[in-house]
Amino acid sequence: MDALVVVVALVVAIATYLTWLALRLDRLAARVADARGGLVTQLVARADAADALATRCALPELADSVRRARAAHPALLAGGPLDGGVELAENLLSRSLRSGEVAAAGQLFPTELHAVDSEAARVALARQFHNDAVRDLRALAGRRLIRLLHLVGRRPSPTYFEIDDALPVRGDLPGLAS
Template sequence: MPRMWWVVGVVVLAAIFSAYLGWTAQRVERLHTRARSAERALDAHLLRRAAAAAVVAEQSETVELYAAARLALDAEPGERESAENDLTRQLQTISLDPADPAVRTLAVTSRRVVLARQVHTDLVRDALNARRRVFVRLFRLARRYPRPYYFDIVEPSLPDMPAIPVPTPAPPAEGVLPAQAV
């Protein structure tokens, strides 16, 4: 009878360990999928920023800015970081009119690049941390996923741009209860 408890204990421990491995494998997969999605979103925002910069360059007839925007739009994956850094440096050297709608679009897209880069960096860090765990390395749980890489660019900020106001919702009509109170 005492041997029976050992067998039951070993089976229970094996079940717990396999559940933990399954959970870890799902987490590794989820983190890599999210990092890939964040990379695609960052790429889309960078393309929008480069396109908006090209429009501003055409309007202001700034040849250097237009060239940097075209290089950022046409850059190969290995050259993308340096092209985006050149575009950021060009954007920081020119004076922009905040009343111009194209400049406002550029400012909005630049802010979105900052947010997308932050999300991408956080997810890559989490995926790389998951890859470093002992059981992930031991059982090679991350072998199916390409290693995510940081996208290292200069913080894309524009000089002397006032904050774009966010529209506030209109107050409810008199006699109408707000949705939260219902």
Template sequence: MGLAGLVEFSWLMLAVGVVLLLLGAYASWTAGRLDRLHRRVELARAALETELARRSALVAELAGSDILDPASALLLLDAAHRARAASLESLEVREQAESALTRAIHATGTEVEPWAGELALAVRRVQLARRFHNDVVVSARELRRRRLVTWFRLAGRAPMPTTIELEDGR
């Protein structure tokens, strides 16, 4: 191998090194982004859980306030209790219980003062928290489906995030 062959080989090795360096930097950046998205999913899930708990507590308080007729109060109290108890169950059971609470809120026509504004705000906050959570989950899932992420297993052992599907009064 002459000097020209050695120079050509050096350029080739330098090009391969640069490509590997760029690929490694991109993989590192993607893994960091994925990690940040997973943390955002966890934070959004916690915010949604907080808003769901706040809504069921408000509904239970309304049901116990003697403002509503006994049938409406019992329906709301039962739905709020089931929603709270379902937080320890599977995601599907939780979604069904929270959807039932939403239907109970709308069925009872809880537009009594001074609760109407506060309850409407709680329902709206649940809607926004769920929408934000699902948006972040969709972003994380899209990134996890990329070839580089699956080939190099950049997601690690983190479970695939799931969206929360429930009737929230939209």
């Protein structure tokens, strides 16, 4: 009788642990999805702010970078992957936003430049949140027991989103509080 109690307790403990692991995987997957949604929202907002600056200041190179970045946004908003093509377009936009032409235009339109810089900072934060969530999910999903028991299921492994999101260094602009 005592052996049966021990076996039942052991089975219950193992089942509880496996259930906890599966729920943790689900929570981390939801966190990745939420972080991805936030990142996409911030990428769209940055492109909108950059477009406003490009239109207001007649900056054709920035407008072209915005157009390329925006071309990927409908697919991203529909749940498409954050792949190399998106990274390339967003990198071009990031580099355009750090150009001297944009900084010079910002001297004339500091409010628009501040909006662009604020959105760029939000993109950097959103990307960090996304990549942290991906790292946590991949670390848990990579454990031997989870792989052995296929607790991840058929869910594809999430990917990191790596873009050049270094913020531009701006001097003191008139009309802006630092």
